[in-house]
Amino acid sequence: KAGVTQTPRYLIKTRGQQVTLSCSPISGHRSVSWYQQTPGQGLQFLFEYFSETQRNKGNFPGRFSGRQFSNSRSEMNVSTLELGDSALYLCASSLGGTHNTDTQYFGPGTRLTVL
Amino acid sequence: GQQVMQIPQYQHVQEGEDFTTYCNSSTTLSNIQWYKQRPGGHPVFLIQLVKSGEVKKQKRLTFQFGEAKKNSSLHITATQTTDVGTYFCATSGGYSTLTFGKGTMLLVSP
Numbered sequence: 001k002a003g004v005t006q007t008p009r010y011l012i013k014t015r016g017q018q019v020t021l022s023c024s025p026i027s028g029h030r031s032v033s034w035y036q037q038t039p040g041q042g043l044q045f046l047f048e049y050f051s052e053t054q055r056n057k058g059n060f061p062g063r064f065s066g067r068q069f070s071n072s073r074s075e076m077n078v079s080t081l082e083l084g085d086s087a088l089y090l091c092a093s094s095l096g097g098t099h100n101t102d103t104q105y106f107g108p109g110t111r112l113t114v115l
Numbered sequence: 116g117q118q119v120m121q122i123p124q125y126q127h128v129q130e131g132e133d134f135t136t137y138c139n140s141s142t143t144l145s146n147i148q149w150y151k152q153r154p155g156g157h158p159v160f161l162i163q164l165v166k167s168g169e170v171k172k173q174k175r176l177t178f179q180f181g182e183a184k185k186n187s188s189l190h191i192t193a194t195q196t197t198d199v200g201t202y203f204c205a206t207s208g209g210y211s212t213l214t215f216g217k218g219t220m221l222l223v224s225p
Contacts, residue, residue, distance in 0.1 A: 044215075
């Protein structure tokens with residue numbers, strides 16, 4: 001079974017621009033979660049989607065948004081980029097049942113650099 | 116929301132020495148998960164503990180969940196250079212969301 005894939009792997013943008021990142025979950029997984037990883041703040045939860053609906057959202061400004069398609073693929077968008085948005089953005093997929101003990105499988109991440 | 120504190124932040128050991136990282140919470144946790152992230156890589160799931168006092172072993176790795184379900188530990192016996200990486204504990208909240216500790220970076224010298 002193929003793992004979680006993320007595109008692009010690396011991205012360089014300038015302040016004020018916007019960016020869209022893509023995540024394809026493991027086949028059969030219906031939940032996709034997004035995390036931001038920085039040296040200072042560690043791994044922080046952004047949001048989670050299941051069956052095209054956002055079920056949970058972390059404490060990030062509205063510039064961060066996402067969506068999920070009917071095939072479970074997900075995209076996240078960051079508008080009006082700031083220097084502090086430079087980070088590794090990870091998505092994780094899981095079966096997504098109502099219990100909270102599903103194993104999450106992480107993709108390789110997208111390394112975003114904002115200049 | 117739930118927070119998990121992880122110590123130490125960093126540990127450098129000689130190959131063959133043991134290593135332990137600890138995860139603590141002020142509130143009772145429903146579960147604890149452990150992940151390993153190699154340098155330049157992504158977090159990889161190691162194990163999940165859900166029962167009070169639970170102990171699980173994976174070869175040289177021993178995972179424990181405290182009796183009060185407020186702390187957990189990961190112990191590696193006789194470290195090898197392949198153990199290098201950052202070890203994270205995490206607890207799951209609503210649905211498929213994880214709250215991570217800051218991680219313990221392990222460096223192993225041959």
